[in-house]
Amino acid sequence: MHLRFLLRLLAALSAAVLLTGGAIPQTLAQTIALTKATLIDGSGAAAQPNITIVMDNGRIRDLGAGVTAPAGATVVDLAGKFVLPGIINGHGHVGPAPRDPQLRQYALYGVTTTTSMYFDQDDVQAFKQAQKAGDLRGARILTVMYRFMSEPFRPGSEMKTPEEARGKVDEIVAKDTDFVKVWIDAQGGRFPKLTPEFTAAVMDQAKKHNKIRMAHIVELEDARRMVDQGVNILVHNVRDKDIPDDFIATLKERNVSVISTLAREEALFVYGGPDAPTDNPFFQKGLNSERLALLRTKMRDEQANDANKPRWVRMFETDKKNLKKLADSGIRFGFGTDSGGALDRYFIQGWFEHRQMELMRDAGLTPMQIIQAFSKNNSEMLGIDKDFGTLAKGKAADLLVLTRNPLDDITNMKSIETVYLGGKKFE
Numbered sequence: 001m002h003l004r005f006l007l008r009l010l011a012a013l014s015a016a017v018l019l020t021g022g023a024i025p026q027t028l029a030q031t032i033a034l035t036k037a038t039l040i041d042g043s044g045a046a047a048q049p050n051i052t053i054v055m056d057n058g059r060i061r062d063l064g065a066g067v068t069a070p071a072g073a074t075v076v077d078l079a080g081k082f083v084l085p086g087i088i089n090g091h092g093h094v095g096p097a098p099r100d101p102q103l104r105q106y107a108l109y110g111v112t113t114t115t116s117m118y119f120d121q122d123d124v125q126a127f128k129q130a131q132k133a134g135d136l137r138g139a140r141i142l143t144v145m146y147r148f149m150s151e152p153f154r155p156g157s158e159m160k161t162p163e164e165a166r167g168k169v170d171e172i173v174a175k176d177t178d179f180v181k182v183w184i185d186a187q188g189g190r191f192p193k194l195t196p197e198f199t200a201a202v203m204d205q206a207k208k209h210n211k212i213r214m215a216h217i218v219e220l221e222d223a224r225r226m227v228d229q230g231v232n233i234l235v236h237n238v239r240d241k242d243i244p245d246d247f248i249a250t251l252k253e254r255n256v257s258v259i260s261t262l263a264r265e266e267a268l269f270v271y272g273g274p275d276a277p278t279d280n281p282f283f284q285k286g287l288n289s290e291r292l293a294l295l296r297t298k299m300r301d302e303q304a305n306d307a308n309k310p311r312w313v314r315m316f317e318t319d320k321k322n323l324k325k326l327a328d329s330g331i332r333f334g335f336g337t338d339s340g341g342a343l344d345r346y347f348i349q350g351w352f353e354h355r356q357m358e359l360m361r362d363a364g365l366t367p368m369q370i371i372q373a374f375s376k377n378n379s380e381m382l383g384i385d386k387d388f389g390t391l392a393k394g395k396a397a398d399l400l401v402l403t404r405n406p407l408d409d410i411t412n413m414k415s416i417e418t419v420y421l422g423g424k425k426f427e
């Protein structure tokens with residue numbers, strides 16, 4: 001009965017649209033006007049007081065100090081509150097299935113767009129189309145579809161020759177992938193890396209299709225090689241050595257962006273020690289009691305006794321130092337975390353993004369730099385800045401309302417009162 005009623009309503013609405021030449025009556029378009037807000041738009045501009053933001057049909061229709069709420073709009077008084085762009089996660093994972101609860105969790109923590117950097121089912125494209133049409137049950141998703149890896153990883157290492165690699169790039173491009181990614185990691189010397197011939201073929205073919213190219217790297221030597229082969233984004237920081245000045249110059253010259261994933265580096269050891277976030281309610285929101293119990297026993301013991309711990313701590317500290325150097329040198333640094341993926345890794349979606357902000361602060365970045373990283377920098381790096389990133393007239397209405405000022409202290413990003421996704425309150 002309900003569905004039939006909805007269908008009838010939709011039919012009636014389309015008829016009304018036809019009759020009125022396309023103009024949907026104001027009340028039905030669900031226009032929302034946020035008034036008296038302090039706006040931090042993500043561009044790096046200072047906070048602006050007393051701003052009105054008018055949203056309808058998923059977009060910001062108007063924004064400014066002199067803007068008045070249109071008649072019929074739902075007015076929300078945000079005096080004393082702060083409006084920021086939704087968080088874009090430049091390195092995330094959505095998988096294993098099901099997709100919806102993960103995207104919902106991201107959105108509840110304020111992540112309105114995430115990347116999915118592992119393997120996606122083919123239906124992800126239909127899913128993305130539905131999201132574009134306004135069916136937003138969680139964060140928007142952008143994907144690499146397939147990750148080119150070395151042996152023995154399956155999936156990932158099915159393609160052996162450069163020719164096969166090119167064929168696979170063609171295949172995922174035909175499936176409308178957003179990005180093309182290679183994974184170069186010997187896992188501490190345990191496995192072979194993808195060969196230069198192979199990665200060159202992937203990069204070259206992706207470039208022919210005009211796709212943004214990404215590389216997972218650990219070591220400086222591999223980062224150099226990928227930059228030479230035309231990568232656009234290093235989705236992890238260099239973590240084996242301090243980045244030398246000549247490589248900084250190369251990154252700048254080639255306009256390569258770099259994502260530091262400090263939350264991930266920390267999560268490889270933090271659960272085994274006294275700084276484990278297990279008692280933090282903001283952390284606990286992101287996992288059920290069964291998983292929390294496992295984290296407090298099995299995972300804690302594993303990490304406390306992990307012989308590799310000194311190496312993880314070294315990588316974490318190197319990532320921090322290199323991030324500060326990149327930021328000081330004017331290299332575009334993105335915002336990403338490596339959250340999601342296998343459940344037993346405890347790379348908690350949503351929590352990780354807020355933890356990443358604290359760790360970027362610890363690395364020496366200002367709140368404004370961190371806010372720009374998850375909005376402006378990421379939208380430019382991912383090629384979505386026309387619609388997302390900074391808050392401006394005409395862009396998607398993905399934004400956060402905070403009760404405390406994140407410019408005073410970046411941990412105030414946790415004071416999310418409301419998430420607007422596509423101009424609608426997400427809850």
Ligand SMILES: [Zn+2]
Nearest residue numbers: 091093117338
């Ligand atoms: Zn990853």
